[in-house]
Amino acid sequence: MSSRPLRSRSRSHSAAQFVLMLAAAVALCAAPARAQYVGQAAKPDKNAPELRAVAVLEWIGDQDHPTRSRIIPITVFDGQQLQDGGIYLAQPQPIALDHEVEYQLKEDGKNTGLFVVYGASQENGSWVGYGKLLPMPKPKPPRPAYQQNLKIDDAESDTPVLHRKHHADDSGSGPGSSGGDSGSPAASPDPDRPTLHRPASSSDSGTDTASNSGSGPAPDTDRPTLHKSPDSGASSTASPGGGETPDRPKLTKKKTSDEEPSVSSVDSTDPNRPKLKRGQVSYGGDEGGVTPPALKGLPPEMHQTVAVSDARNTPDHPWDFSWANPDDQQKYKAQLEDLARTALGLNPPPAPASKPAAKAPTHKAAKAAAPPPPPEPAPLEDEQFRVFELAYDSGATMVLSAHTLGTGAGEKFVTLIAQPNLYGNVVVLLKSTTDGAHLDDAPRMRLIDAVDAMADNRGELLFELRGQTQRQFALYRVLRGQVTRLFVSGGGDFGTASSN
Numbered sequence: 001m002s003s004r005p006l007r008s009r010s011r012s013h014s015a016a017q018f019v020l021m022l023a024a025a026v027a028l029c030a031a032p033a034r035a036q037y038v039g040q041a042a043k044p045d046k047n048a049p050e051l052r053a054v055a056v057l058e059w060i061g062d063q064d065h066p067t068r069s070r071i072i073p074i075t076v077f078d079g080q081q082l083q084d085g086g087i088y089l090a091q092p093q094p095i096a097l098d099h100e101v102e103y104q105l106k107e108d109g110k111n112t113g114l115f116v117v118y119g120a121s122q123e124n125g126s127w128v129g130y131g132k133l134l135p136m137p138k139p140k141p142p143r144p145a146y147q148q149n150l151k152i153d154d155a156e157s158d159t160p161v162l163h164r165k166h167h168a169d170d171s172g173s174g175p176g177s178s179g180g181d182s183g184s185p186a187a188s189p190d191p192d193r194p195t196l197h198r199p200a201s202s203s204d205s206g207t208d209t210a211s212n213s214g215s216g217p218a219p220d221t222d223r224p225t226l227h228k229s230p231d232s233g234a235s236s237t238a239s240p241g242g243g244e245t246p247d248r249p250k251l252t253k254k255k256t257s258d259e260e261p262s263v264s265s266v267d268s269t270d271p272n273r274p275k276l277k278r279g280q281v282s283y284g285g286d287e288g289g290v291t292p293p294a295l296k297g298l299p300p301e302m303h304q305t306v307a308v309s310d311a312r313n314t315p316d317h318p319w320d321f322s323w324a325n326p327d328d329q330q331k332y333k334a335q336l337e338d339l340a341r342t343a344l345g346l347n348p349p350p351a352p353a354s355k356p357a358a359k360a361p362t363h364k365a366a367k368a369a370a371p372p373p374p375p376e377p378a379p380l381e382d383e384q385f386r387v388f389e390l391a392y393d394s395g396a397t398m399v400l401s402a403h404t405l406g407t408g409a410g411e412k413f414v415t416l417i418a419q420p421n422l423y424g425n426v427v428v429l430l431k432s433t434t435d436g437a438h439l440d441d442a443p444r445m446r447l448i449d450a451v452d453a454m455a456d457n458r459g460e461l462l463f464e465l466r467g468q469t470q471r472q473f474a475l476y477r478v479l480r481g482q483v484t485r486l487f488v489s490g491g492g493d494f495g496t497a498s499s500n
Contacts, residue, residue: 050310053076054074054076055103057306060301060303063133063303064133069131069293071117082475093127094127113136118132319449332398336385336398336426340380340402343414343431346404347378390459390461395419396419397461398426401413401415401445409437410436415445416428419478432444432445444466446466460486461475462474475487
């Protein structure tokens with residue numbers, strides 16, 4: 001009777017041990033998983049887009065040498081959406097107008113020059129930048145074909161070395177081979193280039209070696225010394241007074257065109273931030289204190305162009321469209337001009353049909369009167385016609401803008417965005433009409449150029465919405481036969497009527 005409880009106890013004890021061992025095994029298996037970091041550490045994406053700013057450069061005079069200029073920030077693409085370049089990270093001025101921000105000037109997607117910002121200020125409540133226009137850097141000339149396969153070694157470098165350079169006619173590699181045995185080294189191509197020579201013997205130098213016995217150990221005559229080539233005609237020893245030899249070579253840093261101008265950091269936590277002061281401020285360009293003249297107002301002779309600032313070097317993307325048949329451009333232009341005259345009220349209304357008059361008896365030889373020639377079409381003032389290919393194989397997108405003469409309500413403006421269809425006709429995607437008396441309600445659309453604002457190889461149309469007392473800039477995207485306004489600078493409702 002006593003054996004049964006003992007047997008049952010032993011079984012329960014072994015079962016408990018088995019459960020404990022199983023729990024320990026599970027704990028050991030789960031321990032590495034708990035020791036690991038929960039989740040995955042985010043790694044920087046190499047393909048993450050950098051900030052890309054779009055601005056408009058305005059100037060008067062020659063573009064290479066403008067008399068006055070300014071740059072207006074429009075957008076900053078942060079990788080996800082378009083930000084207003086006039087207020088984005090304004091501390092105090094926007095980041096798009098920071099000191100030494102470089103913009104590439106573009107025309108039809110091709111780089112035409114550079115603009116470097118040296119200062120910023122507010123004009124009528126909006127930020128504008130001032131700086132200097134620079135030409136595009138010239139590409140380095142390619143190496144000749146016969147030199148591209150040659151290995152550049154120390155014989156072609158300009159750095160002084162402490163060994164003899166190897167030439168094609170050398171039979172050995174040590175300093176004593178080849179020219180070392182002849183007693184005189186080979187002539188250096190550069191007379192001022194330091195070379196390695198053995199010291200001359202006492203008999204050749206004409207000096208008494210015994211005179212140096214009292215001043216220290218005898219010099220090692222086989223020890224190589226560094227001095228200038230005999231061809232330079234200059235002494236290779238130090239001056240008697242202990243000073244530096246005038247002909248001693250010095251290491252100097254080459255100043256390249258890419259080197260940034262030095263800026264003093266005294267009394268400034270950030271030396272690259274311009275200071276806001278009253279009066280004229282020297283912005284310290286490449287010439288050390290350049291005060292560029294500021295452009296004020298909207299003079300009639302003002303020119304505009306697109307400017308893009310991006311840390312990445314992107315190739316040119318031309319936006320101009322190439323017609324398969326050159327005659328198609330004139331045909332579609334004539335159709336758009338006719339639609340523009342109709343929108344401006346320049347085409348006369350069709351004459352009402354009149355009843356045919358009774359035929360009078362005429363002579364058989366009398367000829368029928370020829371119909372009068374059609375009247376000349378009314379002229380369009382400041383007509384601008386552009387054709388773009390806003391994406392690869394996207395077809396032609398045409399933009400025509402013009403206005404009439406007059407003042408107030410008599411001066412009318414029109415802007416058309418259209419595309420050709422399969423039947424040889426134009427389809428108007430957007431029509432904007434206004435007059436001089438309602439510009440603040442329906443501003444005039446002035447085309448500046450096409451620009452890739454989001455670095456996606458797709459162009460947007462950049463317009464200036466100019467009213468009577470204010471103006472804004474807007475980006476329009478043309479896609480699948482529709483025009484969508486992506487962005488308007490400054491916000492607000494100004495310019496909403498322009499997309500009717």
